[in-house]
Every structure is written in C-alpha cells, then in structure tokens.
Amino acid sequence: MAIERVRTPHVAEPAPGLWSNCLRCGNQVYIAGLVAVDADFNVLAVGDPGEQSRIIFRNIRHYLEAAGGSLADIVRMRVYLSNLERDRPAFLEARREFFTGDFPCSTLVEVAALVSPEMLVEVDADAIIGAGAA
Numbered sequence: 001m002a003i004e005r006v007r008t009p010h011v012a013e014p015a016p017g018l019w020s021n022c023l024r025c026g027n028q029v030y031i032a033g034l035v036a037v038d039a040d041f042n043v044l045a046v047g048d049p050g051e052q053s054r055i056i057f058r059n060i061r062h063y064l065e066a067a068g069g070s071l072a073d074i075v076r077m078r079v080y081l082s083n084l085e086r087d088r089p090a091f092l093e094a095r096r097e098f099f100t101g102d103f104p105c106s107t108l109v110e111v112a113a114l115v116s117p118e119m120l121v122e123v124d125a126d127a128i129i130g131a132g133a134a
Contacts, residue, residue, distance in 0.1 A: 034059050069130065
C-alpha cells in the first residue's frame with residue numbers, strides 16, 4: 001500500500017516540501033491541522049471562531065470527498081482553540097452543523113498560541129473511507 005497525497009482545488013496548499021494537508025494510505029486518510037486561511041494564507045473570519053470552524057470543516061469535507069469519502073468517515077478529530085472559554089460555544093455550534101449521530105472521537109484542548117494570533121481554531125482529522133454511515 002502506497003501513501004498518496006490528496007489534493008483539492010478548494011483548499012489552499014502549503015509550499016511544496018513543507019508538509020501535506022492530506023494523505024491517504026489504503027482506506028485511511030490523515031488530514032493535517034487546518035486553519036481558516038485563503039489561497040494567500042491570509043486569515044479568514046478574524047475574530048469569529050464559529051466561522052473559522054465552518055471554513056475548516058468545509059475544507060476537511062473537500063479533502064475527504066477528493067479521497068472518495070465523506071465527513072461520516074471521520075473516526076478521530078483533534079481540536080485546538082486559542083481561548084477555550086471564549087471560543088468553545090461557537091466551535092461546538094459549528095460542529096453540530098457538519099456532524100450528526102455518533103460524532104467522531106474528539107480531543108479539544110486550549111493552546112497558548114496558533115501560528116498567527118488571528119487564528120482561533122485548528123482541527124486535524126483521521127478517517128477510514130467507507131466506514132461511515134451511508
């Protein structure tokens with residue numbers, strides 16, 4: 001089984017040689033920590049953790065669809081918030097818009113800082129293509 005880089009025209013990619021946003025090995029997909037940025041890596045939805053979360057979940061969905069799956073195939077997510085008390089309610093509200101039924105196993109932690117102070121949310125995910133509910 002070979003590791004395959006998954007790309008989608010819907011999500012900005014890092015410069016070559018730095019990291020991969022999404023890799024697939026067999027039916028397993030690994031999505032790097034994504035943040036709400038545009039193609040020039042400018043932070044989007046500054047000051048709005050809910051909208052940053054929605055942007056991230058849409059981008060995760062784009063990667064999974066490019067890999068042949070869906071959000072229902074996610075088995076594990078790790079969520080990093082720069083201010084847990086302030087941003088958790090908006091993040092959870094956004095998450096409910098994208099997931100139903102049995103949510104993925106998740107870790108939610110507060111971190112001292114993300115790459116930019118304007119970034120409030122970062123999410124990475126692991127999925128097993130075809131494992132989710134139809």
